């Protein structure tokens with residue numbers, strides 16, 4: 625069976641994900657960010673998380689060069705923030721107020737939590753990379769339902785009855 629990109633996308637789109645913004649500071653000092661659905665936890669010892677940036681992501685190239693990134697897990701009322709950070713515009717943080725993590729990386733107000741990471745390893749993964757981050761600091765900021773993305777639509781988590 626040959627797997628065409630459209631059916632791959634459509635089939636995998638049935639799998640729901642949370643949505644995060646990976647933020648960081650480029651070597652130039654510019655704050656950068658990109659929306660991702662591929663975030664996952666990986667290891668407790670050492671504490672590792674992972675996500676998959678597209679090879680052509682301008683934001684990730686800038687963040688990667690600093691060797692550090694921050695995961696901002698979005699709340700259900702932050703679909704507009706997700707759309708903003710999924711765009712390819714330059715200087716995305718010019719239009720967005722932000723705070724700072726312990727290590728001075730950009731943190732989005734309204735996000736449920738942030739996880740600050742050091743770049744641990746990067747693996748080639750086709751048209752994406754697989755990035756592992758070692759967690760250095762984290763904070764839960766808000767008791768709110770997470771933003772969920774499934775079948776091309778945004779929604780919110782609700783506990784099953």
Ligand SMILES: Cc1cc2nc3c(=O)[nH]c(=O)nc-3n(C[C@H](O)[C@H](O)[C@H](O)COP(=O)(O)O)c2cc1C
Nearest residue numbers: 658659660661662676677678681682683710712773
């Ligand atoms: C819900 C959602 C999930 C996404 N997940 C990813 C992802 O896991 N990896 C990725 O590279 N891009 C993902 N994207 C697309 C990126 O947000 C987008 O291509 C990128 O931010 C473009 O800007 P950049 O070139 O500045 O990085 C996702 C977009 C949306 C809306």
